[in-house]
Amino acid sequence: MKSDILLSPATPDSDSLSAGDTQPMQTPSFDKIGHFVIEEKMGEGGMGIVYRAHDPSLQRTVAIKRVHPRLKDHDDIREKFLAEARAIAAVNHPNIGQIHAIHDDGELPYLVMEFLPGPSFEELLQKQKCLETLEVLRVALAASRALEEARNQGIIHRDIKPSNLIIDSRDSIKLVDFGLAGPVGELTDDETEVVGTPQYCSPEQVQGSVTDERSDIYSLGATLFHLLTGSPPYRRDSRMDLLIAHVNAPVPRVTEVKPGLDPELDDLLHRMMAKDPKQRPQNYREVLQCLRGIESRLDPSKKQSARSSLIAATTVALLITVVGWAASINGGIGDWLGFPSANKRVSEYYGDLLAHQGAKDLLDFDFKNGELERFFRMDPLEDQRATRKRISLSIRDGQLRWANDSRTVSFPFMSEIDSWEIHGLRCLGNPDLELQVAGDPDQPGNRWRISLPVGRSAPPRIEVLQQGSPVAVEIEDLQRTGVVREGVNHHLKLEKLDRQNPDRQRYQFSISTAGEKQTSDILTIVFSIPVDAIPSGAPGLRFEGDISGWNSKVDRVLLQGALDRERVLRALRMADVS
Template identity: 30%
Template sequence: MQAPEILGGRYQLGRVLGRGGMAEVREAWDKRLGRPVAVKLLYPAVSLQPDTRRRFATEARAAAALNHPHVVAVHDTGVHDGRHYIVLERLPGQNLADVLARNGPLPADHVRAIMRDVLSALSAAHSCGVLHRDIKPANILFTEFGGVKIADFGVAKSPDTPQTLTNRVFGTMAYLPADRIAGRPATPSDDLYALGVVAYEALTARRAYPQENLTDLADAIAAGALAPLSTLRPDVDPALVTTIERAMARDPRWRFVTAEQMRASLEAPAPAPRRAGAVLAAGAILLVLVLAGLLVAV
């Protein structure tokens, strides 16, 4: 029987939870503190690339510096047999992509709650000069209490990101605005745009831009070839629809500038109580009848 792999003399590795282009995530057990964790481990070949190692270090520092209830916590980082790793908080729930694939569209109130949590995290990140740059369903993880936390700051931009990396286009194209794909420098508005795309997907269980070919995808995003959310989900309240559509606007001047601005837009004005409306309507009718009576009397 093969002995379990131990990182740094402390973290006993378990099964693979997920794989990406430069790293895999493994479940693990922290032997020192007796708790479950997740370990993001660079692939051996990737660990030899200086740019990738810098991005990995940026991810660890950016997430650790935030210390926010809606950001997956970073516990430790290190190197084992030449492979760089980050030790992360282990969440019991699935990510949003898994939930949508299994359950289909989410109720509007649930999507609004997810957006509030993500916007809270983005507000904290942006105030520290950190841009996530890869907000998408797979990077939104559910907690055991139903809230969400954002994960994977692997392509984040922070104040200490090397200047040679700041103007490169990182992220997942389906969640990037056309002007960013064209090479415009990243801004906080890009994270908010991506959240709008995520919310659209959460309400419809379909990608806003489903094209698989990257050229076709870029063309569709540039053209704004998007099925109206109000048509796909006529039950969704106007405040939520308007917020999502504004976040995803083709013209960057129409998009939200800050997370606080987008969060304020989420809250729909309270409708007038039906009873009060009925009283006002009855009063109006009574007034009309009284006036009619006066005219007849005259």
């Protein structure tokens, strides 16, 4: 066994290990790194420091990871640090935190990355001790999909653990921190080093053997064990004893700690943590197949989906005959087969908020309606390092309010938007406002957003991406007579216009101030987007970027178009909404 250990930082109180082993050094504060405005330091480890920052050129919040100042003269550490950028850049997947840019021309290189407000699953464990089985299955599926894509690019992670799995603002699970990543089949550069976090590293990592995806499968199994039971698979008084346990100690059963767990899931985790890589699942295809089978048995919504597929596959001719008759029954074919249709489930969920105008759906979120609280919930961000108080979403006095929280306030998934109106939007402070017209965590490379500053004279920025590449937005007309001002109510409206070119869809975006006696237009912009490049997804509102603090409110939001019922229903299943 190797004598020197290169370990990813653990929490000071984890597994009875010495806090002195993992306490970060004090580091100088920065107002800026490059042109990025630093808002706060989020974390610090042995190799680097992570900051939350504002990108003034793109008007967005980013995370910046910079080499630790004490390592500035270590060229080998610099190369290890830059290896993370190369590893992440090689993989584009909705369940992997993305890297935007790398800057290595200065004394201390840094990465500009997607900002993920969290929480991480390590933070969730601190609050909840352990997670429900269906939630752990969701984590397992997301992580396995991400790791499979990384493996397809020849990359293994080598540091799977709860703190490296983070929930983003749209409730997607992201795998982050490829800082210890390397090519499949690689030995560590220094044969006296062990890479990984001691609670989760594989026996072959401890022994310095060649590692492949089966090493990550072991670490994922250990992580899922922790999520299910509230404790990692092995607990020892020292790190060395902990590492030895991964090599020699019997593999524990989850059911020894959590009786009643599904036996097939218990067996899968036991195989994932087998000492011999040959006895583990050999690839993520095998892991995912097992996980999906378990999920379909344990999740009622998946049972319904499987039942529907079976019926469709074996009785197509009969259904063709029956559909016309069954559709005439109140509730439709779904109710006749014994489970609610997607239309009925979604309609029941939104209730009176959802109406229809011809073939179009109309969603009316009037925040005078006290029943809306359940649609707009965010866990508070508990961060003592924050320089200003964050106030998560709440509905008070007929208004949706939040402050100093840059997470996206999301609305239902739409497959098509005809109009989007925001009434009574008001902000105190001078942040930047971003309308995320369309965004889907399953397709992170496809998005549409409109950005504009509060209290400053600058034209709106319209950005449309398709598979990560910019789409040409043609501006037909721009009329601007004022700016979005703090302390003033505004009415924003995006609406679809008639096409003049069959290949391009025209839109108008307008802003007006809403006074007691009159309304004053301050901006009107007409633009067009290629029809085949219009993204779909969940619209959302976000404020960000003002260091001095801000708060905001909205009175009412109206959405008209085509509600994406299948995507909404999937989100409800993920949230376990009955």
